[in-house]
Amino acid sequence: MKSYLKVITNIFLTSISLSVLLGSSLRIVGPITQRSNANRKLNLKGKSRISNEKQLQIRKSKLKLFSNDKLERFERLETLINKWENLIIKNPDLQVSAFFLSLDNEIYAEVKSEIKLSAASTLKVPILIVLLTMLDRGEIFWNEDLILTEETIGSGSGWMAYQEVGEKFPVFEVATEMIRVSDNTATNLLIKRLGGINIVNQKFKEIGLKNTQINNYLPDLDGTNLTSTKDLSLAMALVDGGYLLNVNSRDIFREIMQKSNTNTLIPSGILKGLGKESKDTDYHLSLKGYLVHNKTGDIGISYSDTALIQAPDNTRAFASFIVKGPFNDPRSSKLIRDLSAELVPFLMPSQNSSTRD
Numbered sequence: 428m429k430s431y432l433k434v435i436t437n438i439f440l441t442s443i444s445l446s447v448l449l450g451s452s453l454r455i456v457g458p459i460t461q462r463s464n465a466n467r468k469l470n471l472k473g474k475s476r477i478s479n480e481k482q483l484q485i486r487k488s489k490l491k492l493f494s495n496d497k498l499e500r501f502e503r504l505e506t507l508i509n510k511w512e513n514l515i516i517k518n519p520d521l522q523v524s525a526f527f528l529s530l531d532n533e534i535y536a537e538v539k540s541e542i543k544l545s546a547a548s549t550l551k552v553p554i555l556i557v558l559l560t561m562l563d564r565g566e567i568f569w570n571e572d573l574i575l576t577e578e579t580i581g582s583g584s585g586w587m588a589y590q591e592v593g594e595k596f597p598v599f600e601v602a603t604e605m606i607r608v609s610d611n612t613a614t615n616l617l618i619k620r621l622g623g624i625n626i627v628n629q630k631f632k633e634i635g636l637k638n639t640q641i642n643n644y645l646p647d648l649d650g651t652n653l654t655s656t657k658d659l660s661l662a663m664a665l666v667d668g669g670y671l672l673n674v675n676s677r678d679i680f681r682e683i684m685q686k687s688n689t690n691t692l693i694p695s696g697i698l699k700g701l702g703k704e705s706k707d708t709d710y711h712l713s714l715k716g717y718l719v720h721n722k723t724g725d726i727g728i729s730y731s732d733t734a735l736i737q738a739p740d741n742t743r744a745f746a747s748f749i750v751k752g753p754f755n756d757p758r759s760s761k762l763i764r765d766l767s768a769e770l771v772p773f774l775m776p777s778q779n780s781s782t783r784d
Contacts, residue, residue, distance in 0.1 A: 498528075504536040510769045511538050518758055522751040525766055526656035530668055531742035532776050540657035543638050544749045545650030547724025548584070548609045549731045553639050553654070553662050554617055555683065557630045558602055559676040561621065569599045573616045583646035585610025606722060607686040611645035618644065634671055636662055648726050656747035659733040664745045667735060684720035684735065692732035692760060693746060694719040696767025697774075715739070717774075728752070730759040732767075738774040746770055 507527065515523045515538065526540035561567045572595040580588045587596065587610050596616070605613040621627050624641045631639045638655035639662075645652075665671045666680050690708045697719060698708050705711045712719060716739025724731035733747040748766055750759040 498535050501528075501533045501535045504534055504773060507536040507769060507773055508538060511536070511766055514762065514765050514769070518752075518762060520752065521756075521759060521762065523762065523766075524656045524749045525747070526660045527744065527746045527770060527773070528660050528664055529742065529744040529773075529776075530664055531744075534773065534776065536773075537657065541638060541655050543640075543653040543655055544751055545647075545724075545726060545729035545731075546639065546652045546654035547647075547650070547726045547729050547731050548611075548614075548645075549659055549722055549724040549733050549747070549749075550639070550641065550645075550652050550654060551605050551609065551614055552659060552684075552722050552733055553631055553634075553636055554614060554621070554627065555602060555606060555680065556634065556662055556666055556671060557621055557627060558598075558617055559666075559672050559680055560630070560634065562679075563673050563676050567598060567620065569597070571598045571620075572596065573598060573601055573620055575612070575616070576619075579612060579615040579619055579644070581611030581615050581645045583611045583648075584608060585612055587612035587616070603683055603686060606683050608688055609723070615644045634662070635665065646726065650726055650729050650751075654749075656733075656749055659731075659747035660745040663733065663735050667743055667745075681720060681735075684722065685718075687720065687722055689723045690719070690721065692723050692730070692763045693721050693734040693736075693748070693767045696764035697736065697771060699764060700768030700771030724749075725760075727754040730763060732763055736770070736774060740775050742775070744770070744774055 504527070511525055515521070522544065523538065524540055524542055524544055525536070525538040527534075527536045529535070558567065562569060575587065575590055575592055575594045575596070577592055580592075582588060585604060585608055587601075587604065596613075598617075598620070601610075601613045601616050604610040605617060618624060618627055618641065621630070624644075628640050636654075636658045638653065639658045640653045642651040642653070643649075666677055669677065672680065694708045694712060695704075697717060698704065698712055698715075701712075701715050701717075703711050703715070709719070718737040719734050721732055721734035729749065729751045731747070731749040734745070736744045736746060738744065746767065748763045750762050752759045
């Protein structure tokens, strides 16, 4: 019996000793492991930050090269320019600017493409691009709420102006409605969140838009907000070419642009150039292998449209038009459609080589 109790006592004492030893070891090893995990997380975070900064540097470098290139290596389409000028000369009292660019085919055409004219709602495209650059950098979040204030309410197109002051809208909804129904209040909410008019103008310059400037909140019926057709097309080309945004944000840009409701200018013009006219423009364009993402502008004294055009051979081109004239003059919108129709032979030049002679 004594021998049995002695064995139990020894086992008990040994267990206590092992517990003490194990506890001491964990007290030493635990903090080391925690520090190691923390350092690993910091290193990963640091690498991620360095990676993002490196990507931004690469994109800025490409943007600088693209801007300095000034399209010198691209073919200037004199045939298209002549066709445009023949249309424009029929309406001498209208002020017209036009720009067309295909990065894939390295061709371009322009008529007074750098003059500053009223941007109207085409200004919303550069604003969307600035928003997405900030999303890339983590300076704004897609689900962040924006609060409706008296200052940001804008009349005209859109539905947000009719909501109660203090109402909250997530950034992704505001950005989408700005393009989908051209909501002016949504645009003003974004201008304010991006830092205000002066900061947004500065960011326009940073991405290479030298002729684009906000002077007033929308609707800006006096046409004080300015842009150029070259700025509008280059902005979309730089996004689609991967110069400004990462892949995820570029996909968001395309998705939002695809939602634009109004397709009565460039899309209708391209369909006309393809020999078809229909109210169901997008559907009939798709039947012919075309996809057009566009954003129009209309303040009566100025009509405009800017578009990303995907051709049946999967090449992409970018076109922008602005026409300034008498208030609500139907010639302005018709001229944009006619100018757009002339693009068709140049969207797939490999099948229409004679048009480039």
